[in-house]
Amino acid sequence: MDLVTNKPILLYDDTCSSCTIFAKYALKFSKGQIHCIGHFSQEGEKLRKRIFPSNYDATEMFWLIKENRAFGGRSGLFQLLVLILRAMPKRKNYAEDNLPKYCANSEDCKNKMHNFKRLYNLLRNGKKLDVNFINSVNN
Known part of the structure; x- marks a missing residue:
């Protein structure tokens, strides 16, 4: 699948x-x-290979990829908040999501301690990377 978008991309743990x-x-x-892509989807895996170093675990947090920069975790929250605030005056309804209804690992999904750890890591960690992002993920 070829991804061509000029929207910021939210790369999250699906x-x-x-x-x-x-x-x-x-x-x-x-x-x-924004365009949402799961870390473990086909698009997400291609995107991670293009952006992040091979020895780096990008799945430890969500990433907002925007204008040749990738903002991870806490750094991405601020960027996401800015996008949401800019969208508030718009009357347009959001596009229907194509995100999965349930996660693949049902044990982790129902584990409250796992969810608490994810939230803690989100607030604790924040990273920014310069990326050479080209609009096509398939190349």
């Missing part, structure tokens, strides 16, 4: 239910101003 819910609300409140 095997985690709280992460998937986070991505759905981000899409909803940004009124479709």
Whole structure:
């Protein structure tokens, strides 16, 4: 699948239910101003290979990829908030999401301690990377 978009991309953990819910609300409140891609989807795996070093685990947090920069975790929250605030005056409804209803690993999905650890790591960690992002993920 070829991804050509000029929207910011939210790269999230699609095997985690709280992460998937986070991505759905981000899409909803940004009124479709972002493109959500799961870390473990085909698009997500291609995107991670293009952007991140091979020895780096990008799945430890969500990433907002925008204008040749990748903002991870806490750094991405601020960027996402800016996108949501800019979308507030728009009356347009958000696009229907194509995100999975349930995560792939049901044991982690229902484990409250796992969800708490994900939230703690999100607030504790933040990273910014310069990326050479070309609009096509398939190349």
